[in-house]
Each structure stands twice: as structure tokens, then as C-alpha cells.
Amino acid sequence: AQSVTQPDIHITVSEGASLELRCNYSYGATPYLFWYVQSPGQGLQLLLKYFSGDTLVQGIKGFEAEFKRSQSSFNLRKPSVHWSDAAEYFCAVSEPGGFKTIFGAGTRLFVKA
């Protein structure tokens, strides 16, 4: 069965510091991979997605993620965090052509001044 693991429940970084959020997935083949962001009390917004091709994908708000097949990982990165990036981040996978998206438990990001 598909599953997504986000090992870090919460992370605190200083404003201006770099960020990496980890995501590991379990799936027989290469799934479609997504990162979403959620502000408190709001819905989710797509940051970026990977279907195939270049393993480094760029998203909105200066985020990028790298797909590593050998490690079954899809980690999210940002070189310099802004206070407005404080939110919860969800990694997700889906079967190509399918209708189910499986979400990780989320990582809450705190940004300190």
C-alpha cells in the first residue's frame, strides 16, 4: 500500500536560514509527488509537483524539491526562509492516472526572528 512519511512533526528555523523538509514514500513504482502548504484554519495550496523528467522541480514562493528514486524521497527546500513561510507542509503521493492522493502527517514550520 502507498504511504508517505514526514519524519519531522515540527521544525523551527531562523528567518533567512535555509530549510529542508523531509518526505519519504512507499510505492511500487514512481508515483506522482506533491508538496502542499496550509496556513492555520485554511485549505491547502499546491507548492510544486513531480510527474517525470528532471528530478529537481521548482515551485512557487521560492521552493524547490528533489526526487531521489534510490532513497524514495522527495525533500522540499528553500534557500532563505521568510517569516511568512510559517505554516504546515504536506507531502503527498498519488498513483498515475488514479483518483486517490495519500498525504503525509505534515510538518509544521516555525520561523523565529
Next chain:
Amino acid sequence: DGGITQSPKYLFRKEGQNVTLSCEQNLNHDAMYWYRQDPGQGLRLIYYSQIVNDFQKGDIAEGYSVSREKKESFPLTVTSAQKNPTAFYLCASSMAGAGTGELFFGEGSRLTVL
């Protein structure tokens, strides 16, 4: 502006009562979904619908029901059979299945059972 509208944003109910959460989209998307969000558990799929008059159970459908009479609308009823209904509920849509693109989410409805 195109998007997904969920209502109400906050809802309180007594035990034993059914409640219906509304979800309307004007994105002309075929597929619609209901997710439940609990702290520390991510999002879990309740029901999804690929086309009008058709829907499938997700991973946690027990105690919930849905209908899809119009392309734009996908209401969720939380029945009295749902043992732990207090949660944040998110409606989403996509163009042709989650596997082909992104999910577009509403702002959610928070249900509290008193």
C-alpha cells in the same frame, strides 16, 4: 474568481444529529473529494466523485454520506453513526483525477460535536 466554496466555516452539533457540509466549485472540474483532517494525522479521504451521479468510498467512509447531483456541488453529510465527528473537513476538486494534476481545496469547515 474561480474556486471552491465550503460552508459553513464553523458548525456545532449535538450528539445524535446529522449535519450537512456544503461544497460548491466553479472551476468546471469533473472530480471532487472530501477529506478529514485531524491533528498529526494528515488528510484522510472520505469520499470522492469522478462524475455526476457517481461516487466512491475512500478510506474512512463509515458514518458519512455524499451525493453528486450536479457537477458543481458535492455535499457531505456527517451522520449520527460517525463515532468521532469533531474534525476539520476539506473539500477539493481536480480536473481529471488527482493523479494527473493538483488538487484545489476549499477553506474548510470545522465541525465540533458538543
